[in-house]
Each structure stands twice: as structure tokens, then as C-alpha cells.
Amino acid sequence: MAAEGKRLPLTFKVMACLAAGILVAWVVTTLLDTYFNMPLLADTKGWLLRAGDWLLLETPMPNWSLMLIIATLIGTLSVAIYYTRSPDGAGGELHEIERKVYKKNNPQFPQLTENQTLLMEVLAYHANYRKIASLDSVCKLVSISTLEVEVGLKQLEAKRLVKRSATRGTFGATTFSLTVAGKDYALERFELT
The missing domain is CATH 1.10.10.10 (Winged helix-like DNA-binding domain superfamily/Winged helix DNA-binding domain)
Known part of the structure; x- marks a missing residue:
């Protein structure tokens, strides 16, 4: 359960920056291709078309489903690593509570009046x-x-x-x-x- 006051890392601001980044990348590649005769956009388009053809190949297990399974496993592993390494959040709160309970049950110093x-x-x-x-x-x-x-x-x-x-x-x-x-x-x- 998310603590109150905590926001999701994917906000409108992040999505807007991502869209702006994609737009800037497209404009830059188009300008490079047009004015400096660098076929970067055409090469990228050709590579994406070849990758799309490979994904649509008819095999006993379609390539797109294999890639989907691999992407799902990588995504799950990434989320697990993120939440394991995250210093705050539910894991950090639980650790803090456990530390307080341990200190109460195992005092380092004697109890004083x-x-x-x-x-x-x-x-x-x-x-x-x-x-x-x-x-x-x-x-x-x-x-x-x-x-x-x-x-x-x-x-x-x-x-x-x-x-x-x-x-x-x-x-x-x-x-x-x-x-x-x-x-x-x-x-x-x-x-x-």
C-alpha cells in the first residue's frame, strides 16, 4: 500500500518530457537527413521494417510472442530490483518498525527510573x-x-x-x-x- 503523500514516478510532467524528446529526436533526424545527406532516418526505418518482418514470421511459436514473454520477464525483474533496492517505501517502513521493536525488546542500555x-x-x-x-x-x-x-x-x-x-x-x-x-x-x- 502506498503511503499518503507519495506520488507515482510516472507523472504528466514525465510523459510530456518523453513526448517532447521523441518529437525533438524526429526533427533532428529529419534535418540531418535533409540538409546533411545523412540517411539516418531511412536506415532506422529500414531496420524497424526488417525487425517487424522478423516478428511476423510464421514459426511453431511466433516470434512476437517470444519477444513478449522475454519483455514481460525483464519488466518483472526490473520492478523486483527497483523495489528491493528502494531505500524508502513499504520495505523501508517495515525495516524501521522491526528495528524499533528489536530495540524495545533488546535494550542496549539498562532501564532507568x-x-x-x-x-x-x-x-x-x-x-x-x-x-x-x-x-x-x-x-x-x-x-x-x-x-x-x-x-x-x-x-x-x-x-x-x-x-x-x-x-x-x-x-x-x-x-x-x-x-x-x-x-x-x-x-x-x-x-x-
């Missing part, structure tokens, strides 16, 4: 703008409690999507960043600029 997804989005935001993600900066961007943020970050660490880095010294701080798997998850799920 709403809070974990929110934390991943905040960490992706920090990574996208090259900011340091501390517990305070994450808590400022989300509307959940500090305890829930800590629990969510620990769960994301257990799923190996987030890594924690601690610095020592007078101004020691704990920062959070995405792992390679976390970056892949963020690239697939969120729109980053």
Missing part, C-alpha cells in the same frame, strides 16, 4: 557545556532532595553509567561524570547541542 533519567540528563548537560558536576550543582538543577540525588547517583554508578571522582586536600570535593557507556546513553536519549 524517572529520577535516574533526570540525573542522567543533568550530567549530560554538565558534560555538554564542560562544567564540573558536583552534588550541589546537580541538586540545583533538579527538584528532588539531596538524599534522592545521592541514592540515584549511587544507582547510576552501580549500572556503570556514572563515575565518581574525589579530590583530597583543604578544598576537597566530589564530582560526578559520565562514563563512556553513560555518554553513549546520553547521546542516544537526549538532544545535545
Whole structure:
């Protein structure tokens, strides 16, 4: 079934161009034959007459029917190749649906809760703008409690999507960043600029 908005490739414009092309070819061959003494049109006409005589020969299987069978087979093969190689259309839509069903049934990444997804989005935001993600900066961007943020970050660490880095010294701080798997998850799920 054709999708809505899709047009057939054979339109009035294509048919008009084809007719104009045939007319131009006839005019050119007639002018070449008349003014430049090139018997191209006469040779073509003679060749077409000989081919017509051959098609009308009486044989056990008439030649025209053999040519019709061959033309039908070539046409069927051409249509099959066209629809097999066509990137869009029903085959492309079916492939896209199959891919979505496969991704849903075989997720590449673990399923996250709403809070974990929110934390991943905040960490992706920090990574996208090259900011340091501390517990305070994450808590400022989300509307959940500090305890829930800590629990969510620990769960994301257990799923190996987030890594924690601690610095020592007078101004020691704990920062959070995405792992390679976390970056892949963020690239697939969120729109980053």
C-alpha cells in the first residue's frame, strides 16, 4: 500500500518530457537527413521494417510472442530490483518498525527510573557545556532532595553509567561524570547541542 503523500514516478510532467524528446529526436533526424545527406532516418526505418518482418514470421511459436514473454520477464525483474533496492517505501517502513521493536525488546542500555533519567540528563548537560558536576550543582538543577540525588547517583554508578571522582586536600570535593557507556546513553536519549 502506498503511503499518503507519495506520488507515482510516472507523472504528466514525465510523459510530456518523453513526448517532447521523441518529437525533438524526429526533427533532428529529419534535418540531418535533409540538409546533411545523412540517411539516418531511412536506415532506422529500414531496420524497424526488417525487425517487424522478423516478428511476423510464421514459426511453431511466433516470434512476437517470444519477444513478449522475454519483455514481460525483464519488466518483472526490473520492478523486483527497483523495489528491493528502494531505500524508502513499504520495505523501508517495515525495516524501521522491526528495528524499533528489536530495540524495545533488546535494550542496549539498562532501564532507568524517572529520577535516574533526570540525573542522567543533568550530567549530560554538565558534560555538554564542560562544567564540573558536583552534588550541589546537580541538586540545583533538579527538584528532588539531596538524599534522592545521592541514592540515584549511587544507582547510576552501580549500572556503570556514572563515575565518581574525589579530590583530597583543604578544598576537597566530589564530582560526578559520565562514563563512556553513560555518554553513549546520553547521546542516544537526549538532544545535545
